Amino acid sequence: MRIVMIGAGYVGLVSGACFADFGHDVICVDKDPDRLNALREGRMPIYEPGLDSLVKENSEQGRLDYTGELAKAVSQADIVFIAVGTPSRRGDGYADLSYVYGAAREIAAAVTGFTVVVTKSTVPVGTGDEVERIISETNPAAEFAVVSNPEFLREGSAIEDFKRPDRIVIGTDNEQARKMMEEVYRPLYLNASPILHMNRRTAELTKYAANAFLAMKITFINEMADLCERVGADVQDVSRGMGMDQRIGSKFLHAGPGYGGSCFPKDTLALVKTAQDADSPTRLIEATVSVNDQRKRAMARKVIRATGGKVRGKTIGILGLTFKPNTDDMRESPSISIVQALVDKGAHIKAYDPEGMHQARPLLPSQVTFCTTPYEVANQASALVIVTEWNAFRSLDLDRLKKVMASPVLIDLRNIYKPEQVRAAGFVYACIGRSDGGVPDAPEMPRAAE
Numbered sequence: 001m002r003i004v005m006i007g008a009g010y011v012g013l014v015s016g017a018c019f020a021d022f023g024h025d026v027i028c029v030d031k032d033p034d035r036l037n038a039l040r041e042g043r044m045p046i047y048e049p050g051l052d053s054l055v056k057e058n059s060e061q062g063r064l065d066y067t068g069e070l071a072k073a074v075s076q077a078d079i080v081f082i083a084v085g086t087p088s089r090r091g092d093g094y095a096d097l098s099y100v101y102g103a104a105r106e107i108a109a110a111v112t113g114f115t116v117v118v119t120k121s122t123v124p125v126g127t128g129d130e131v132e133r134i135i136s137e138t139n140p141a142a143e144f145a146v147v148s149n150p151e152f153l154r155e156g157s158a159i160e161d162f163k164r165p166d167r168i169v170i171g172t173d174n175e176q177a178r179k180m181m182e183e184v185y186r187p188l189y190l191n192a193s194p195i196l197h198m199n200r201r202t203a204e205l206t207k208y209a210a211n212a213f214l215a216m217k218i219t220f221i222n223e224m225a226d227l228c229e230r231v232g233a234d235v236q237d238v239s240r241g242m243g244m245d246q247r248i249g250s251k252f253l254h255a256g257p258g259y260g261g262s263c264f265p266k267d268t269l270a271l272v273k274t275a276q277d278a279d280s281p282t283r284l285i286e287a288t289v290s291v292n293d294q295r296k297r298a299m300a301r302k303v304i305r306a307t308g309g310k311v312r313g314k315t316i317g318i319l320g321l322t323f324k325p326n327t328d329d330m331r332e333s334p335s336i337s338i339v340q341a342l343v344d345k346g347a348h349i350k351a352y353d354p355e356g357m358h359q360a361r362p363l364l365p366s367q368v369t370f371c372t373t374p375y376e377v378a379n380q381a382s383a384l385v386i387v388t389e390w391n392a393f394r395s396l397d398l399d400r401l402k403k404v405m406a407s408p409v410l411i412d413l414r415n416i417y418k419p420e421q422v423r424a425a426g427f428v429y430a431c432i433g434r435s436d437g438g439v440p441d442a443p444e445m446p447r448a449a450e
């Protein structure tokens with residue numbers, strides 16, 4: 001199959017490289033000349049484990065290429081995937097579909113022969129209909145079908161997610177398009193990855209429903225974590241106790257500073273908007289969005305409490321800036337709100353992230369000092385805050401940290417340390433949803449009747 005992937009970002013580049021690895025001929029189209037140059041020179045424009053070797057191998061074998069010329073690429077394609085971004089529209093939270101519709105117009109003018117146009121970007125219900133309308137109106141002679149095929153790739157393990165998916169969702173009523181999509185995914189089909197066929201609108205909604213549910217699950221455990229702190233319980237054990245119930249499942253029950261990333265925040269908001277417009281509000285998701293927004297700044301208050309109530313004039317060290325480990329992506333990272341809130345209160349911030357500092361710089365206040373190791377961050381710091389659970393932070397030399405810090409305070413927003421171990425090393429330790437042993441201001445229980 002000759003495949004064109006429009007948008008060589010986190011989703012497009014990974015998907016394009018994986019399709020090439022299946023043996024298809026893939027051309028990635030992107031508007032950003034710097035990105036194209038980097039790819040042509042063998043440099044990855046994003047950090048994703050395993051991507052560089054996959055891209056290199058398939059480029060060398062002539063199955064993966066890059067271009068800025070959409071029309072030429074599309075004219076030779078059997079299948080065109082749209083994988084441009086669909087960020088939240090400024091001001092109102094609706095998905096910004098201008099890049100998707102722009103791509104549709106350009107595709108329309110270029111298609112020759114029967115072509116399947118696939119939306120891989122996350123798009124609100126009904127977007128496929130609009131893409132279809134745009135193509136028919138722009139080029140009434142075009143022979144095409146529009147299919148929804150949402151991605152379920154987690155950054156940091158995107159290649160694994162692509163090659164071993166829990167399921168592949170294909171939304172179309174067009175028989176020819178359905179056959180071609182099965183052909184594209186045939187190598188996975190042989191691996192027995194289930195392919196779910198459904199209509200296009202259902203496929204579009206399935207993606208939002210999956211992401212919103214996961215965001216809600218995280219938010220649920222985050223609220224349980226807050227309650228645990230108030231009543232002297234341990235959220236790690238609550239999570240284990242819940243997760244072993246197979247009806248619930250243990251994944252995405254890890255309490256933390258709130259979800260971030262390029263998907264959950266924008267997709268939950270967009271679903272809320274779609275649902276409100278359809279007169280069918282999704283109140284659980286509305287609550288999820290607002291609880292998660294407030295949580296990020298609440299984490300800064302937790303830091304301030306752990307440092308004795310004041311951070312003005314103090315140096316606070318931040319370990320981890322990206323929204324999760326194994327990516328350089330800073331979109332909607334909790335670190336942004338936390339750092340800003342601490343700077344607002346007069347703290348001086350030192351920070352380190354193994355991959356994200358380049359993307360972090362323009363998003364964080366200019367006063368932040370970027371360091372090259374966790375120990376440099378710790379130097380003269382009154383507290384260290386673990387915001388992202390990079391493996392490099394899991395076994396820090398606590399004695400060494402303590403020696404260089406102004407005061408030994410560790411705030412572990414990902415619960416990667418054992419409280420006893422850190423306290424035994426002489427630290428004040430604060431974490432998420434695990435009390436410090438005492439239950440200072442827990443609500444009193446009503447007395448049992450005599």
Ligand code: UDX
Binds near residue numbers: 009029086102122
């Ligand atoms: C994707 C999806 O498209 C989004 O809907 C999903 O929810 C998350 O993943 P992502 O791959 O993360 O987005 O986006 P990004 O990394 O920003 O990549 C988009 C790429 O498309 C960029 O390289 C950009 O230069 C390119 N682009 C954008 C175009 O080539 N043309 C355009 O018109 C717009």
Ligand code: UDX
Binds near residue numbers: 155211218256257259
């Ligand atoms: C998500 C979806 O999982 C994926 O299927 C696709 O639709 C794109 O969006 P991604 O955003 O890359 O993937 O990361 P994910 O692993 O889902 O984590 C999202 C956020 O939730 C991160 O900030 C992470 O730290 C947080 N999280 C995740 C938790 O706080 N607790 C958990 O238990 C899991």
